[in-house]
Amino acid sequence: MVIGLQHYLILSAILFCIGLYGVLxxxxxxxxxxxxxxxxxxxxxxxxxFSRYVVPAMLTGQVFAIFVIVVAAAEVAVGLAIIxxxxxxxxxxxxxxxxxxxx
Amino acid sequence: MMPHQVAWLIxxxxxxxxxxxxxxxxxxxxxxxxxxxxxxxxxxxGSLALSIWALFAVMAAPHHEIPVPDITxxxxxxxxxxxxxxxxDSLTAVMLIVVLVVSLMVQIYSQGYMHGDPGYHRYYAWMxxxxxxxxxxVIADNLLFMxxxxxxxxxxxxxxxxxxxxxxxxxxxxxxxxxxTRLGDFGFxxxxxxxxxxxxxxxxxxxxxxxIAGALAGTVLTWAALGIxxxxxxxxxxxxxxxxxxxxxxxxxxxxxxxxxxxxxxxGVFLVARMFPLFEHSATALTTVAIIGGITAIFAASMGxxxxxxxxxxxxxxxxxxxxxxxxxxxGGVAIGIFHLFNHAFFKALLxxxxxxxxxxxxxxxxxxxxxxxxxxxxxxxxxVIASLSIAGIWPLSGFWSKDEIVISSFASQPVLFYLAMxxxxxxxxxxxxxxxxxxxxxxxxxxxxxxxxxSHHGQPHESPSVMxxxxxxxxxxxxxxxxxxxxGHFGAFxxxxxxxxxxxxxxxxFTQTLPWIALILAGLGILLAYxxxxxxxxxxxRIGGMFKPxxxxxxxxxxxxxxxxxxxxxxxxxxxxxxxxxxxDNRVVDGTVNGVANGAIAxxxxxxxxxxxxxQLYGLFIGIGILAIIxxxxxxx
Numbered sequence: 001m002v003i004g005l006q007h008y009l010i011l012s013a014i015l016f017c018i019g020l021y022g023v024l025x026x027x028x029x030x031x032x033x034x035x036x037x038x039x040x041x042x043x044x045x046x047x048x049x050f051s052r053y054v055v056p057a058m059l060t061g062q063v064f065a066i067f068v069i070v071v072a073a074a075e076v077a078v079g080l081a082i083i084x085x086x087x088x089x090x091x092x093x094x095x096x097x098x099x100x101x102x103x
Numbered sequence: 104m105m106p107h108q109v110a111w112l113i114x115x116x117x118x119x120x121x122x123x124x125x126x127x128x129x130x131x132x133x134x135x136x137x138x139x140x141x142x143x144x145x146x147x148x149g150s151l152a153l154s155i156w157a158l159f160a161v162m163a164a165p166h167h168e169i170p171v172p173d174i175t176x177x178x179x180x181x182x183x184x185x186x187x188x189x190x191x192d193s194l195t196a197v198m199l200i201v202v203l204v205v206s207l208m209v210q211i212y213s214q215g216y217m218h219g220d221p222g223y224h225r226y227y228a229w230m231x232x233x234x235x236x237x238x239x240x241v242i243a244d245n246l247l248f249m250x251x252x253x254x255x256x257x258x259x260x261x262x263x264x265x266x267x268x269x270x271x272x273x274x275x276x277x278x279x280x281x282x283x284t285r286l287g288d289f290g291f292x293x294x295x296x297x298x299x300x301x302x303x304x305x306x307x308x309x310x311x312x313x314x315i316a317g318a319l320a321g322t323v324l325t326w327a328a329l330g331i332x333x334x335x336x337x338x339x340x341x342x343x344x345x346x347x348x349x350x351x352x353x354x355x356x357x358x359x360x361x362x363x364x365x366x367x368x369x370x371g372v373f374l375v376a377r378m379f380p381l382f383e384h385s386a387t388a389l390t391t392v393a394i395i396g397g398i399t400a401i402f403a404a405s406m407g408x409x410x411x412x413x414x415x416x417x418x419x420x421x422x423x424x425x426x427x428x429x430x431x432x433x434x435g436g437v438a439i440g441i442f443h444l445f446n447h448a449f450f451k452a453l454l455x456x457x458x459x460x461x462x463x464x465x466x467x468x469x470x471x472x473x474x475x476x477x478x479x480x481x482x483x484x485x486x487x488v489i490a491s492l493s494i495a496g497i498w499p500l501s502g503f504w505s506k507d508e509i510v511i512s513s514f515a516s517q518p519v520l521f522y523l524a525m526x527x528x529x530x531x532x533x534x535x536x537x538x539x540x541x542x543x544x545x546x547x548x549x550x551x552x553x554x555x556x557x558x559s560h561h562g563q564p565h566e567s568p569s570v571m572x573x574x575x576x577x578x579x580x581x582x583x584x585x586x587x588x589x590x591x592g593h594f595g596a597f598x599x600x601x602x603x604x605x606x607x608x609x610x611x612x613x614f615t616q617t618l619p620w621i622a623l624i625l626a627g628l629g630i631l632l633a634y635x636x637x638x639x640x641x642x643x644x645x646r647i648g649g650m651f652k653p654x655x656x657x658x659x660x661x662x663x664x665x666x667x668x669x670x671x672x673x674x675x676x677x678x679x680x681x682x683x684x685x686x687x688x689d690n691r692v693v694d695g696t697v698n699g700v701a702n703g704a705i706a707x708x709x710x711x712x713x714x715x716x717x718x719x720q721l722y723g724l725f726i727g728i729g730i731l732a733i734i735x736x737x738x739x740x741x
Binding site: 095099 | 715716717718719720723724727
């Protein structure tokens with residue numbers, strides 16, 4: 001079996017959907033944050049794969065993936081800080097209970 | 104010839120006076136200062152001098168008209184061009200003289216009458232504007248321009264009738280004058296628009312030519328003329344829109360003199376005269392003018408017979424005389440109607456200023472509280488009698504000449520109206536001399552018991568200061584001699600009709616005719632009856648009033664027209680009928696729509712806010728579904 005572009009894309013799609021499911025369905029804020037990371041990394045796989053297969057001479061996709069990783073690290077830092085703040089206030093990180101914007 | 108800038112200046116001088124007083128004098132000069140009065144008198148005096156020049160220039164000009172170039176005012180692309188312009192013909196020239204002479208006399212007189220009034224500057228500002236508006240009205244050469252000044256005259260009379268606006272009666276009278284005349288103005292505006300839709304022009308000369316050429320004729324012309332006449336009925340207080348005028352007595356007396364002699368009420372008569380070629384070519388309209396005029400003349404005179412307030416007697420007398428003017432226009436023509444306007448302006452201004460002088464002395468307008476003023480106020484008495492003789496139509500005073508022509512012309516064309524006019528001659532003489540004898544004859548009856556007017560009225564009444572009596576004397580001289588203008592037929596020829604003849608031939612001509620004799624005898628009988636009833640008490644006024652009790656009550660209650668208008672039409676028909684319907688429409692339909700929109704927004708919000716769960720993940724789910732939907736849509740339909 002020759003591993004080609006479509007395999008990478010399928011893997012990426014599977015990871016993205018798992019991440020999306022987690023974001024939409026999980027209650028625990030930390031797990032949601034992890035699922036967001038999963039979605040970002042799914043995107044990273046597509047970026048690197050397209051770069052490798054479509055324009056092999058250039059490193060655009062790889063560079064972009066590194067940027068995403070950097071931003072994701074920052075996002076995790078901010079996200080966790082928010083979760084801490086919420087936990088201090090509500091003593092819970094169940095997002096279904098964080099519904100202060102409710103009518 | 105006169106340069107056309109001068110013609111404009113006649114109008115602009117009083118306007119400048121208004122602007123100057125309103126914006127510079129009134130805010131910055133203390134109210135005791137008389138400077139506003141001097142400015143107004145100077146401006147109006149200047150205008151008068153220029154209009155005398157204009158009168159002689161017009162007399163010398165070919166066809167009695169000086170052409171004045173137009174100024175382009177409004178250009179609508181592909182539509183109409185409206186010019187601002189002046190007609191300087193014989194009618195304008197005569198009207199200018201009337202307006203400015205009376206206005207000047209009134210301004211001078213007001214120096215005395217309004218002395219010490221806290222609204223002194225305001226008074227003169229409005230008087231200037233009033234005069235300027237009236238001048239604008241008489242010089243206007245298109246109907247639109249004229250309508251603007253027509254409304255400004257109405258506005259100024261509103262402001263001046265309600266000058267003492269802290270009195271509720273004055274404020275009400277001002278509103279009444281404004282609203283009642285507005286009914287007529289609606290007709291005028293409709294007439295203007297009807298003419299414009301059918302001819303495409305507002306220009307008065309062009310409309311005249313179209314009417315004379317027959318291009319404007321038939322039903323359109325009749326309705327347009329009747330619309331214009333409706334405006335004149337409102338402004339000139341003709342039946343059935345006369346009710347505002349007696350109430351307009353609430354204004355300061357010099358204002359009444361100006362309104363009743365030269366400006367406001369003259370505007371309606373002038374309008375009919377100005378648009379006369381239109382009336383001339385519509386027999387219906389012309390007959391309507393004559394009939395309304397004739398009815399108004401006798402109708403108002405009958406009410407004047409029984410009033411006890413001297414100003415109200417004069418008010419009904421004005422309405423009656425305006426009816427004569429309309430009758431003269433309808434039955435005789437421009438020259439006859441305007442000639443009466445010209446003469447009437449002087450003696451009616453004199454009568455009003457005289458009544459103001461009496462009020463100045465006694466503090467009241469109620470004739471039952473006056474009496475015997477002949478001894479105390481010789482100048483006022485003499486001038487008042489001259490004016491009364493003139494209005495009664497006694498030869499050779501001015502009223503005789505114009506009234507005579509009206510009566511003769513109505514005899515030829517409208518016999519029924521002729522009889523009404525003859526009865527009115529008798530009534531006029533009677534009510535005027537009733538006023539004279541009640542005011543000046545007999546013994547002084549003490550004036551206003553709770554005097555609070557101008558000065559202290561306790562003790563003897565005294566003659567007014569000379570600033571008030573001099574205008575009276577000037578107007579008295581004019582009342583005697585102004586009628587002599589047409590003795591030679593010159594006025595008629597100037598207005599475009601008739602031939603001139605010798606002065607003495609004309610002066611004694613009436614005595615060779617039957618009708619002037621009848622009119623003179625009737626007037627004499629009226630004076631005699633007044634003398635018998637109010638001076639000598641040969642006949643008891645109370646007993647005669649009692650004999651004709653129903654008639655007396657009818658006159659005294661003014662035919663219940665005020666009650667009819669106020670209670671039946673305004674309170675019931677309008678207030679309970681139409682206005683109630685409007686109120687329902689407003690409450691249900693208009694408010695219903697507005698509230699419905701608001702309630703709909705509230706209800707939909709109430710329903711839709713359940714979508715806002717506060718669950719971030721649910722929002723995310725919907726975002727995801729939305730994105731998928733868009734992708735599918737693009738994929739399948741894009």
